[in-house]
Amino acid sequence: MRTVNTLIGSPIERIEDLRFLRGRGQYVDDLAREGLLHAAILRSSVAHGRICAIDVARARELAGVHSVITANDIGIPVPRVPMRLQPLPEFEAVGQPVIAEDKVRYVGEAIALVLADSAGVAEDALGLIEVEIEPLPAVADRVASASNSTLLFEQKRSNLAMTFRAVRGDAAAAFNNAPYTRRESFRTQRHMALPMEPRGLLAEWDPARGRLTVSGAAKVLFFNRRTLAKQLGIPEHAIELIENDVGGGFGARGEFYPEDFLIPFAARHAGRPVKWTEDRREHLMTVNHARQAECDVEIACTRDGIILGLRGHAFVDVGAYMRTNGAVGARNVAQFMSGPYRIENIDIDVSLLLTNKTPVGTYRGPGRFETDFFRERLFDIVAKDLGIDRVEFRRRNLVPQAAMPYAIATITPYESKDELDSGDYHVMLERCLEEIKWQENAKLQGKAVNGRYHGLALGCFIEGGAAGPKETARIVLEPDGFFSVYVGSSGIGQGLETAFAQIAADALEAPMERIRGVFHGTTSYVSDGYGAYHSRSIVMGGSAILAAAENLMNAVRAQAAKHLGCEAAEVEIAEGMKAVSRGGKSIALKDLAGAGISAEGAFLNKKHTYTYGAHAAHVAVDPKLGHVDLIDYVVVEDCGRIINPRTVHGQTIGSVVQ
Amino acid sequence: MQVRFEVNGKTAEVEVEPRLSLADCLRHQLRLTGTHVGCEHGVCGACTIIVDGAAVRSCLMLAVQAEGSKIMTVEGLSNDGELTPLQKSFRKHHALQCGFCTPGMLTTAHALLSEEPDCDAARVREVLSGNLCRCTGYISIVEAVLDARAAYKKHAGASS
Numbered sequence: 001m002r003t004v005n006t007l008i009g010s011p012i013e014r015i016e017d018l019r020f021l022r023g024r025g026q027y028v029d030d031l032a033r034e035g036l037l038h039a040a041i042l043r044s045s046v047a048h049g050r051i052c053a054i055d056v057a058r059a060r061e062l063a064g065v066h067s068v069i070t071a072n073d074i075g076i077p078v079p080r081v082p083m084r085l086q087p088l089p090e091f092e093a094v095g096q097p098v099i100a101e102d103k104v105r106y107v108g109e110a111i112a113l114v115l116a117d118s119a120g121v122a123e124d125a126l127g128l129i130e131v132e133i134e135p136l137p138a139v140a141d142r143v144a145s146a147s148n149s150t151l152l153f154e155q156k157r158s159n160l161a162m163t164f165r166a167v168r169g170d171a172a173a174a175f176n177n178a179p180y181t182r183r184e185s186f187r188t189q190r191h192m193a194l195p196m197e198p199r200g201l202l203a204e205w206d207p208a209r210g211r212l213t214v215s216g217a218a219k220v221l222f223f224n225r226r227t228l229a230k231q232l233g234i235p236e237h238a239i240e241l242i243e244n245d246v247g248g249g250f251g252a253r254g255e256f257y258p259e260d261f262l263i264p265f266a267a268r269h270a271g272r273p274v275k276w277t278e279d280r281r282e283h284l285m286t287v288n289h290a291r292q293a294e295c296d297v298e299i300a301c302t303r304d305g306i307i308l309g310l311r312g313h314a315f316v317d318v319g320a321y322m323r324t325n326g327a328v329g330a331r332n333v334a335q336f337m338s339g340p341y342r343i344e345n346i347d348i349d350v351s352l353l354l355t356n357k358t359p360v361g362t363y364r365g366p367g368r369f370e371t372d373f374f375r376e377r378l379f380d381i382v383a384k385d386l387g388i389d390r391v392e393f394r395r396r397n398l399v400p401q402a403a404m405p406y407a408i409a410t411i412t413p414y415e416s417k418d419e420l421d422s423g424d425y426h427v428m429l430e431r432c433l434e435e436i437k438w439q440e441n442a443k444l445q446g447k448a449v450n451g452r453y454h455g456l457a458l459g460c461f462i463e464g465g466a467a468g469p470k471e472t473a474r475i476v477l478e479p480d481g482f483f484s485v486y487v488g489s490s491g492i493g494q495g496l497e498t499a500f501a502q503i504a505a506d507a508l509e510a511p512m513e514r515i516r517g518v519f520h521g522t523t524s525y526v527s528d529g530y531g532a533y534h535s536r537s538i539v540m541g542g543s544a545i546l547a548a549a550e551n552l553m554n555a556v557r558a559q560a561a562k563h564l565g566c567e568a569a570e571v572e573i574a575e576g577m578k579a580v581s582r583g584g585k586s587i588a589l590k591d592l593a594g595a596g597i598s599a600e601g602a603f604l605n606k607k608h609t610y611t612y613g614a615h616a617a618h619v620a621v622d623p624k625l626g627h628v629d630l631i632d633y634v635v636v637e638d639c640g641r642i643i644n645p646r647t648v649h650g651q652t653i654g655s656v657v658q
Numbered sequence: 659m660q661v662r663f664e665v666n667g668k669t670a671e672v673e674v675e676p677r678l679s680l681a682d683c684l685r686h687q688l689r690l691t692g693t694h695v696g697c698e699h700g701v702c703g704a705c706t707i708i709v710d711g712a713a714v715r716s717c718l719m720l721a722v723q724a725e726g727s728k729i730m731t732v733e734g735l736s737n738d739g740e741l742t743p744l745q746k747s748f749r750k751h752h753a754l755q756c757g758f759c760t761p762g763m764l765t766t767a768h769a770l771l772s773e774e775p776d777c778d779a780a781r782v783r784e785v786l787s788g789n790l791c792r793c794t795g796y797i798s799i800v801e802a803v804l805d806a807r808a809a810y811k812k813h814a815g816a817s818s
Contacts, residue, residue, distance in 0.1 A: 013749050020757030021745040023692015023732035027758065030691035120677065196696045196704060196758040196792050247694070247758030248792050280697040493756020493793055650752040650794060657795030 007502040007512060011646040014498040015518075016491075025245040028200040028216030029277045036202075037066050039266055039276035040122035041259070042112040042129050043285060044104035047138035047356040048150070051102055051111070051131065059114060059128040064121035066270055068129065069113040069262070071101045073269070079231040079261055084223050084324040086331065088413065090162035094153055096321035096359060098231075098258040104133060105152055105320035106358050108285025110258050115270055119277070138356040142294055142315045145353040152320060152354045161322055161352040166334035166409035171347035174309030178300035182382055183312075186374045187294040190317070192287060193363045195493075197247020199287065200277040201259060203267035210238055214264050217241035218521070219254020219490050220531040225523050227256050228264060243521025249492030250658070251362040251533065252288045255324045288326070288361025292317040293333055293370040297348070299378060305388040307397050309345035310337060314374075318352045319359035325533075326360050327352065332367020335411050335418070339375050340425050340462045340612045341397045346409045362533065364655060368461060376459035391433065394460060398425040418608050420462065423638055425612055429460060432614035432636040441618055441632075452620035452629065460614045463637075465535035468605040472526040473544035475504065475552045477597040481577065481590030482516040483508055485548075488529020489541030490521040495647040496537055502643055503542045507549030510576020527600065538643055540603055547601025555599050556592060563587050613637030615656070663724040665690065666734030674721045681705040683721035684731060692732040692761045696790070703789030706762035707731050713769035732761035735768060743809030744768055744802075753802035755793030762789050767803045775810035 019025050056068040071078050080095035099110045112129055116122035137150040144150070145159040152159055175181060201216040212234065217224055221241040229236040246253065259276060267274040278286070297312035314337075316330035334350040363369075383393035399406045405419040433439070436456070444454035474486040485504045489496060497518040505512045519525050520541075530540065557571040560579030564571065570582040573589070580586040618632040635652055642648050662671045665688060672687050679698075684690045684707070693716055696704035700718040707716045708730040736742045741749065744767060754760040763786065770777060770785045777785075782803045783796075791799065 014752070016757065017749040017754060018741075020754055020760050021741055021748055021764065022736060023690075023761050025757045026691070027694070029695070030685070032686070032689070120675065194792060196702065196756065196790065197694070198696070246756060247696075248756040250792070280699070280702075493758070495755060646752045650755060650798060653795040653797055654755065654793045655795075657797075658792060 007506045008641070008643055010502070010644070012498055012502055012512070012644055014495050014647070015501060016495060016497050027197055027247055028202055028244045031202050031215055031244070031275070033202065033204065033273040033275070035272050037115040037117065037270055037272050037274045038119040038122045039263060039274050040114050040116070040119065040126050041110050041262070041276070041282070042114070042126045042131070043282065044100065044107055044109040044111055044133070046104055046133045046135055047107050048136040048152070049104050049133035050136060051100060051104060052134055053132040054112060055130040056112060058130070059125040062121065062125045062128060064117040065125045066115040066117070066272070068125070069115070069266060069269065070111070071097070071099045074099060074265060076101050081256055081258060081321070081323050082227055083322060083327070084220065084256065086327040088162065088327070091322040091327070093156045094161050094322045094354060096258060096323055098261040106356055108282070108358055109320070110262065113262050113266055115266055115274060140355060140357070142317065142353055145317070145355050146351070152356065159354040161318055161354055163349050163351050164331050164334045165349045165412050166337065167347050167412070168343070168407065168409040169309070169345035171309045171311040171345040174345035175298070175300045175311065178308050179303050180301045180386065181298060182385060183296065183298040184378055184381060185294065185296045186377060188291050188370045188373060190289050190292040191363060192284070192289045193250035193252035194283075195248030195250060195253050198278045198280060198283045199253060199257070199259070200275070201263040202273060202275045203264040204273045205268040205271065207271060210234065212239045212264055212268065213242065214239070215242040215244055217243055217254065218246045218492060219249055219533060221490065221521050221523050222488065222529045222531065224256045224260055228261065231261050232264065232268065239523070241523045243490055246492045249532065250364050251366065253492065254490065254531070255288065255361055257286070257323075285358060288323065288363065289319060289358045290329055290360050290363035290366065291370055292360070295374050297337070297374060297378065299382055301382060301386065303386065305383065305386050305393045305396050307341065307343050310343050311347040314348060314350040316350055316352050317355050317357065317360070319355060319357045321359045323359045323361055325362045328362050329360060329366040329370070331411060333371045335409055336368055336462065337371045337375060338408060339372060340399055340420065340460050342399045342403060342406065343397070348409070364658065365463065368463065372459055372461045391438065391458060394429065394458070395426065398429060398460065400426065421609050423612050425460070428612060428636050428638060429614050432458070432616050432634055435636065436616040436618060436632055436634040438616065449620070452622050454618070454620050456616065456618050458614065458616045460612070462610045462612045463535065464608055464610055466539035466605055466609050467534035467536045468540070469530070470528070470602055470604050471530055471540035471544040472528050472600060472602045473541065473548040474526050474598060474600045475508070475545070475548045477552060477556060477589060477593045478516060479590065479593050479596055481588060481593060482514055483510065483576070484516045485518045485545060486525035487518065487520045487541045487545060488526045488531065489537040490532035492532050494532070494537070494651065495644070496520060496541070499538060499643045499647060500542065500545055504545050504549060505576070507546050508553065508576050509573060514576045540605065542643065543603035544601050547603055548599055549601070551599035551601050552597065555597050556589065559592050559597060560587055563592065611638050611640065659722050661722050661725050663727045663729055665729045666731060672721070676720065676722055678721045679717050680707075680719040680721045680724050681716035684716060690731050690733055694758050694761055696758065701790070702759070703766060704759050704762040706765045706789065708765050708769050711769070711772070713766045730765070732764055735764060744771065744806040747802040747806040748799070751798045751802035751805060753794060753798040759789060759791040763791065763799055767806070771803070771807060771810040775807050777807070779804060
């Protein structure tokens, strides 16, 4: 009998690599179809303006052009990009139309769609479309947005999309008579995820069957299918969203973007398959941006460095519209300002300000990147003020294990109550210090060695994961005795197939070679799925696979019991190959499988859980050239149970460099 | 225009528009989709192929310019059977995640190691600095290339 759980925790070489290394991955732009039309999108070159006229006549006349689609062809009002997370009423007025109707609000907003026989002709035709736009003043920053002198949405009468507030304890009381307070302002600039593969979609409409197939979907396929079904007025079951190999996601790819409506609409409109592959310039203008935030924050402490309170205002530049997950970063800036520290009294509000820039969305650790910087920089300043070593300042304020579960600030309008559930933050910090040889290297702080000035820095963080509500998996014992695993999680290049095959093989007590494949994402694989975001795939999808494996093993035992003439409870499954009765009779699984035995499993989770860690950096700066040399960088994080140490290590290094 | 060149040991004859890039010709006309297009202006390196022994960005070369050339794409690096030592080394060192930049990394490294099987880490970094990867953080890619050097020393001069 095979020892259980020998694959989980092993540095298994990745299954995916075999196709990627040979150039046999299949990304959406690799697909070809008979009668394919290529789409190209005319985008606004103006940040803010009123559309006076669109003349597509010359573009329509170009040889090879099939059609040109504008808002009028879709029907005004055109559908809006919905909020997937935090669908609050405040955001309804500021949702993005899938194509510009009367105004453009950022450079890159779609104005018209051309379908042509080749991508080249489609792009040529864009140059023949004449658009007359009356420019309006562009709202470019926090001050301009907050002044409301130019409004992005006249009917909203304000550029403030909404305000989140994070509260714990009584900050006003904590600041009264506090022995020490300090106020600082910080800001972080815009970033974006920039996966190597540009976005792309291939939509096919079958008029006879009324079915739509869309390849190139990623991340949250079931939500995107629900959205598309509503917008196109066809039932969900008539739509299949297919996940191909995905060249990186990092939070940005796979959300429901305007093109996720436009390309399927175009395929139905034209009655032919339509493919769209964005170029890098388009990608930079249109895919969710992230992390542009500012804060004016004030801290209160005792003279020996115990934090009494934290209060202030933060401002997140959300761009021109609220898209699917555009509120997450701002919400997290509010809620995670305290990080892994015991701060009893908090009052922080975060304003979501609309500007004439590309809308924002989640990007790796949304809100945490910003707020970790604000907080840790503030702590360094405060420690210096108080004459306390900056490491010691952190030690004194990390949440001790004895205080867990420790409630963090409550967010309104959500009233969400979250807590730091478990962990030993002090052990984590000491390990990080040890690994970077802090004690020894801290002596170099601010000193010049061979003409370069040395510096060390340290920061602690918390990281949410395992977002609910649910994930679904299905495992099939195939007629030939192999197992196929289907799961609602999505692959975005993170090595899901390997990790899931490890989990499935261990749960089925079978060698990994018996797993024929892990099939993920695509909407026809399981009854419902939630996808890949918020570091959820392994916990949610992996646990769903465990549940499905247990259900399948029970079904196989029941089937075997009939053949072996015993009770199901007496059947053992050996090596994922055969079922054996207590009396020693056995039957090969392939002889049991018939046309295949299938079982679904689901995993549900309502609780938010948080991991934690610390990063430390040692750099040397050449004061003449400004060149920064990274001498050492250490990450310590509580990973829980590691499925594949190789992928964990790779993901961590990759995310640090990114 | 008619253009004729050799790809992965086979002669290809294609009718192309003069403006068609070699990358698009390989991908969409010859269906060699292992060559990836990430930026279309020579920055990301995902479309790197080997033209007459040199690593070339196929998005910056027109198909018509390939007339008479010998081209190798990622599909030509290994036969159906086994991964090459370089490919195995990438797998061993976890030098890829999403796999999109990987063909360009492999072709660039193959061209380098074929010419300079004794190159050091600094040289590997210098050459790979023209290829972007968003997933791995590069460290494992450099390790994989360095680890594959031994295989090229044995066959030095034999690979194209």
